[in-house]
Amino acid sequence: MTAKRNLLGLAWPALTDFFSELGQPEYRAKQLMEWIYQHGVSDFNRMSNFPKELRQKLEETAVVGAGEVIARQVASDGTIKLAIAFAEQRIVECVILRYHHGITLCLSSQVGCKMGCAFCASGMHGFVDNLTTAEIIEQIWWANQELAAQKQRVGHLVYMGMGEPLDNYLQVVNSIRFANNSSTFNIGMRNITLSTSGLVPRIRQLAEEDLSLTLSVSLHAPVDYLRDQIMPINKRYPLAELISAVREYVRSTRRRVTFEYILLAGFNDQPIHADKLASLLAGILANVNVIPYNEVPGLPWQAPTDKQVRLFMRALEQRGITATLRRELGPEIDAACGQLRRRLQGEE
Ligand code: SF4
Known part of the structure; x- marks a missing residue:
């Protein structure tokens, strides 16, 4: 028996090919997209403008979605964390966050992560696999299913969950273009943020994609000897190279970048570090997000x-740096990326 074709996250040319193989006109693909992305319907029998024979054929040959939600945690502030299992027990997490400007989904781009940042749950057990474009897109679909009862939808995306997005470059960029498409989720480019630990060649490549998204750089330390200790990527692309790539990115895209800075007690949280941070970022069109660390069991x-x-x-303010304090939403759930997945897999 041939496996059923997953139509969720399928690009337009592949979807029209699929319908043409079924002997159907192109407009059926358009109708299917409306059912999936605008109405959140996955059951072919509910697709009322399809003839009965087509619905039956679709039942036999296709599915909408390849994963299932296997756990959810809801915090008192409305933050919801979902764990989604894809084939071969590949589990990823996404988090629905409610901000005053709308609903944001924090997405995963990989199962596990190669980057090994010392403060992060996701990197603790290494890398398992890259997510496909469809698997990234499916996270948005499940989040919208979760929100449907309140007649809400995801309006913003942040690629800040499990994985280094630029280490899964093609699939991530494809998923951004897909989610932005007016026939799918229609999420504005300016509502999309991509976070990187600092893959310098990929930052340069991204600058040429002509996407008006927000680049967010996980900095977390203002000098190499500290950053080396918590982010192994810094040994490959030290701060001078990283900052030079970011300056070029800002020059060519004219977009403000964000720097993430997790405050770790006694390590990078002194006024002297703020001083060094201000010198490092001098003259860059940037905003610094300061995030007090959320303790992760098993990490020091x-x-x-x-x-x-x-x-x-x-100290940052006095040195003229635009900075925002970002408290983690949903602190009572397993809020650090990778924590729920680890718990589900009995690693905690
Ligand atoms: S912080 Fe991000 S890049 Fe670093 S290990 Fe965690 S998921 Fe990977």
Whole structure:
């Protein structure tokens, strides 16, 4: 028996080919996309403008979606974390976040991660696999299913979940273009943020894609000897190279970049570090997101005190750096990326 074709996340040419193999006109592909992406329907029998024979044929040959939600956690502030299992027990997480500007989905781009950042749950057990474009897209679909009862939809995407998005470059860029398409989720480019740990050649490549998304760089330390200790990628692409690629990115895209800076108590949270950070970023069109660390079981890092956070923010402000304090939403759920997956797989 041949496997059923998954139509969720399938690009337009492949979808029209599929319908033409069934002897159907192109407009059926358009109708199917409306059912899937606008109405969130996966059951072919509910696709009422399809003739009965076509619905039957689709039942026999196709499916909408390849994964299933195997766990969900809901926090009191409305944050929802979903664990989705794809074939061969490949489990990924995505998180629905409610901000005043709308609903944001934090997506995973890989199962596990190669980057090995010392403060992160996702990297603790290494890399398993890249996600396909369809698997990235399916996370948005499941999030919309979750929100449908409240008549809400995902309006913003942040590629900040499990994995290094630029290490799965093609699939991630394809998924961004797909999600942005007005026939699918119609998520505006300016509502999409891609976060990287600093893959310099890929940052340069991304600058040439002509996407008006927001690039977010996980910096987390202002000098090489500290960044080397928590982000192995820094040994390959040290800060001077990274910052030069970011400057070029800003020059060619004219887009403001964001730098993420996790405050780890006693490691990178002193005013001297704020001072060095200000010098490093001088003259770049940028915003710094300061994130007090959320402790992860099994990792040695500690959250900074409120006083330390205040001093750090003030030091940045005094040096003219635009900075925002970002508290993690949903702190009572397994909020760090990769934590729910690890719990489900009994690694915690
Ligand atoms: S912080 Fe991001 S890049 Fe680093 S190990 Fe975790 S998932 Fe990978």
